[in-house]
Amino acid sequence: MKNKKFWSYENKLVLIFFFTVGFVFFDRLAINYLFPMISVDLGLNYTQLGLLGAGLALTWSVSGPLGGFISDKVKSKKAMLAVLVLLFSFVSLMHGLAQTFIMLFVLRLLMGIVEGPLIPQTQSILAMESSERRRGFNLGFTMNTSNALFGSILAPVLLVGLATKFDWHIAFYLTIIPGLILSFFILKQVKNPDPAKFHFMHETKSSEKVKIKDVLKHRNIWLSVIVFSLVMTVLMAFQIFGPTYLVQAKGLSDTTMSFVMASFGVGYAIFGFLIPTLSERTGRKPASSLSGLLLILVPLSIVFVDSIPLMMLLLFIGSAGSGVIGMSMSVIPVESAPLQYSGLAVGLTIGVGEFFGGFLNPMINGRLADIYGIQTPLYVAAAAGVIAFLLTFFYKETAPAKVQLTPEQEANKNVPVV
Structure with missing residues (x-):
């Protein structure tokens, strides 16, 4: 009866991670929408715009798998997750203090380091805590829809609106607020998953x-x-x-x-x-x-x-x-x-x-x-x-409903089943 309630632990986790992942992409893409204003203020060129995107991607690609590996070793996954959310929120705020390209570039490198582990960590916790029939939906909803909603819809409208009304510095300063709220909810609501679940899910892979x-x-x-x-x-x-x-x-x-x-x-x-x-x-x-x-x-x-x-x-x-x-x-x-x-x-x-x-x-x-x-x-x-x-x-086709007709099966599809 308890599992039939909407406000189940699984749904709480989906909601918290939906906002967490969404805020990651909100921060990652923020500089792209604000660059027309930043470039005028700091005198930046297009090469530097490309470098700002490249720097974050580089450290993200390294810290993602490394952070996921470290999170498997720590005792409290939720504590690590809350700390990472606080750190990338603080780094995002620091963007508003940047006065040179070098400072912006260093901050993008740091943001990639602290944001990279968040995606594999949230997805692995959610995979462990999701019911079998909901796993695909939960992972897709927290990853794709949150990415689009926060990174591609809300970020350009809200950030540009704030920067136009005030300036681009203020837009970055305000990003600390959702980070504080999210880290609080992670510590209060997220449970550390049972390590046995992880080992059971990965025993085939690690053998x-x-x-x-x-x-x-x-x-x-x-x-x-x-x-x-x-x-x-x-x-x-x-x-x-x-x-x-x-x-x-x-x-x-x-x-x-x-x-x-x-x-x-x-x-x-x-x-x-x-x-x-x-x-x-x-x-x-x-x-x-x-x-x-x-x-x-x-x-x-x-x-x-x-x-x-x-x-x-x-x-x-x-x-x-x-x-x-x-x-x-x-x-x-x-x-x-x-x-x-x-x-x-x-x-x-x-x-x-x-x-x-x-x-x-x-x-x-x-x-x-x-x-x-x-x-x-x-x-x-x-x-x-x-x-x-x-x-x-x-x-080669891989959809389960279509793979029923592989080339070998296609050749034998007219053979009567006894």
Whole structure:
């Protein structure tokens, strides 16, 4: 009877982690929306904009797996989680004190260090505490929907609104408030999971030594590594350079830019769930291909469309590309490899994708923007989207409902069942 109550521990955990993960991406993306104001104030160029995005991605890609490993060893996961939330909130506040590019860059490196472990830690705790039938929904809701709602919808509207009314320093100062609230609720409401659950869930994976070469033998895995790197290139180029392009090249006001960017976030929140859900019936491959095709609209729409309503509509439609992001990042790798390889398969995909799409891509595109113009990263993003779309046709189908007809089964489908 107790488990039937809505305010169960599982639902409390989902709600707390929904806000925690959302606030992580709110802070991570904040500087992109405020950069048009920061660049004028501090005299920064596009190369430096790219470096600010790259620095965070680099430390994030290292601290994520390392922090996850450390969290498995500490006695109190919730205490570590609460401390990390406080730390990244404090680092976010410190952005408001920055007076030079060097200080901003150091703060981005620090933010990547303290934010990186939060995602694997929240997801692993939630996976342990979720009921079997809710695990997929809980992980997707706390990761994808919160990311879109806070990072792509609320962040541009709220932060730009605050910065316009006051200044960009104040927008960063106020980010300490939700951090204090979240850390309090984590300490009060989150329980340390039973270590036995973790060992039970991972006993198959830890019983064998897994090598990268074994994982890459599976075509879907190395395809996912490439596809995810390419779609990360699209997403990061849009999120890092898009706001500045809209203000400085298109001549939009900061407020109008924030609503244009938020239209992508609204679609991301919807399609981030809808496309993977539909792929259960249509298959991962066709859903990935359609999603990959629509993702190309994102960079092209803000370059070639001048009508604000039409631009927002196309960004909303293009946000369906979030489907291929999620499927190439985790769904297809997990379904393509044996159980003992699944952890490494996902870690490899995310690690390489963050390195190329989140680290190298902003650095290179920032330099190209200074040489050839701020529109250049968006052309690079469109080209990356086209290549990712074409590569999705080489996936092997993995959806459970569709895998029932493997090539071997297809050859024998007319053989009568005795």
